Every structure is written in C-alpha cells, then in structure tokens.
Amino acid sequence: PPGSYLHDEIKHLNGTLGSLTYVLLNWGILSSHLRDYTAVCTTELGRANKLSCEFSRSNIEMIALSIDSLEDHRGWTKVSASGCAFLFPIIADSHRKLAVGLAMLDHDEKDKDGIPLTATVDFSIGPDKRLKLSLLYLPTMAWNFDEILRAVDGQQLTAQNQLATPADWQVMCVFIDCSCRYLSAGYVCRVMYLRPLFSSDRYFAAP
Incomplete structure (x- = not known):
C-alpha cells in the first residue's frame, strides 16, 4: 500500500527529483504543506528560510512540497522569504505523484474540485535513503523546527x-x-x- 514506514527506503525520490537527488547524499528533510499563500504555511517557509544556516550546520538538506503549481511557488516564495533569496527548493507536485506515494494527503482538506490537499508532514531521510522520522501535524499546527533539528541532531549522533x-x-x-x-x-x-x-x-x- 502507499505510504512510508520507519526504515523504509524512500524509493519515490530516486529519479523523481532530478537535480534534487543531492538530498540523498546527506541527511534530508522533506516537508509538505497544505497550500501556498496560506497564513500558517507562509510562516513555516519563512522560518525555514531563516534557519538555513542551522540546517547547513547539521548537514541537512531541506526540501518542501505541495500540490501547487511551479508558478504559484515562484510567486509565493517572494512573499514568504520577505524579499530575501529563497535558499531551498520546493517541489510542485501538482499531479500528486509524490504526495500519494508517500501518504502525504489530508483527506479532510480538499481543493475546489474535492481532491485532497497535502497534509503538514515532515520526513527525516538518512544518507542511506531510509526514513528516520515521520511527523504529522493538523493543518492548523505549523512545523516545529526546534523539534525537527533536535531529532535529526540526535539521529546523526546516535547513528555514529x-x-x-x-x-x-x-x-x-x-x-x-x-x-x-x-x-x-x-x-x-x-x-x-x-x-x-x-x-x-x-x-x-x-x-
């Protein structure tokens, strides 16, 4: 069945992200959000951008994902980054290929056509391409970056x-x-x- 479990290999990333497969060489955070331009998600992406140095310090590559179009992502990042350069990629999963394969959809939150939107999900992926951490939030609850960084720091140290x-x-x-x-x-x-x-x-x- 669709979905990912701890220690599963995230095969959906292989060949799907093109030039973004560099995440597989390091520790990666793949985070999905509900929709571009929404209030909660804008705070998430703005905060993630400000923490780019913290992610780099911990050797973590950050990638975001939603079902919005590439054009929406480009416009939204200018807003959420507050005029600064946006420092990590956002996947435009408009066909929901990754969202379905990774069980990232929220069936209580739908677009105007009644199709589920992406939930607020954080995946930590190790250099071995396997899932190390899965966090799922309600759409009214934003990502907890302190917990994400704490968890990945702990995973890195205990893995070594x-x-x-x-x-x-x-x-x-x-x-x-x-x-x-x-x-x-x-x-x-x-x-x-x-x-x-x-x-x-x-x-x-x-x-």
Missing part, C-alpha cells in the same frame, strides 16, 4: 555511536550507552555526556 537519547534530550546533553545489558533485577545502563573540547572537537565520557 552506540548511544541512545533519554527523555527530553537536548543537544550537548546526556546520552544512554546502548551497550548496557538487561539484568535479572532490572537493567543497568551507563550514562554518557557529550562534552566540548577547546579544539571544537567532541568526545564521549562517563560522568
């Missing part, structure tokens, strides 16, 4: 090390050592901290 993040984890905070073992009386794990060095490199150390 045998670690996990505890509840309410934030960047530069405590980790859980995944090499811990279950014991008969419960389970014991070591807590690890990510500490900065003067050289700006980072290392893991037990408290």
Whole structure:
C-alpha cells in the first residue's frame, strides 16, 4: 500500500527529483504543506528560510512540497522569504505523484474540485535513503523546527555511536550507552555526556 514506514527506503525520490537527488547524499528533510499563500504555511517557509544556516550546520538538506503549481511557488516564495533569496527548493507536485506515494494527503482538506490537499508532514531521510522520522501535524499546527533539528541532531549522533537519547534530550546533553545489558533485577545502563573540547572537537565520557 502507499505510504512510508520507519526504515523504509524512500524509493519515490530516486529519479523523481532530478537535480534534487543531492538530498540523498546527506541527511534530508522533506516537508509538505497544505497550500501556498496560506497564513500558517507562509510562516513555516519563512522560518525555514531563516534557519538555513542551522540546517547547513547539521548537514541537512531541506526540501518542501505541495500540490501547487511551479508558478504559484515562484510567486509565493517572494512573499514568504520577505524579499530575501529563497535558499531551498520546493517541489510542485501538482499531479500528486509524490504526495500519494508517500501518504502525504489530508483527506479532510480538499481543493475546489474535492481532491485532497497535502497534509503538514515532515520526513527525516538518512544518507542511506531510509526514513528516520515521520511527523504529522493538523493543518492548523505549523512545523516545529526546534523539534525537527533536535531529532535529526540526535539521529546523526546516535547513528555514529552506540548511544541512545533519554527523555527530553537536548543537544550537548546526556546520552544512554546502548551497550548496557538487561539484568535479572532490572537493567543497568551507563550514562554518557557529550562534552566540548577547546579544539571544537567532541568526545564521549562517563560522568
């Protein structure tokens, strides 16, 4: 069936985005929005544009998507970017090919012809082209960029090390050592901290 599940390979991106397949070389965020020129979506795209340096710092490529036309996207980006250059691409999925394949449609929100519009969805995609995170919002709730960046930062660090993040984890905070073992009386794990060095490199150390 259509749709994507955690660890699924996002095959819909292969060959579909043309020159945008560069996202597959890095960590990527694919975000869909309801419609161009709507109030909530305009704040989302404007905020994403302002955070372009944060995305670059975390080696994240950002791509947006909706079922609007290329002409609508061009006009809207001039509005949402507040006169600044728009720093990431927006897919014009007017035929809903990607939206259907990735289960991004909101069947309660329809256009004038009664066809579903794209929901507010965020996908985090790893360099292995597999889905790492899926966030789905109501159309009245905008993307939470703090959570998106926090989650991808955590995914990158835990993918490179045998670690996990505890509840309410934030960047530069405590980790859980995944090499811990279950014991008969419960389970014991070591807590690890990510500490900065003067050289700006980072290392893991037990408290």
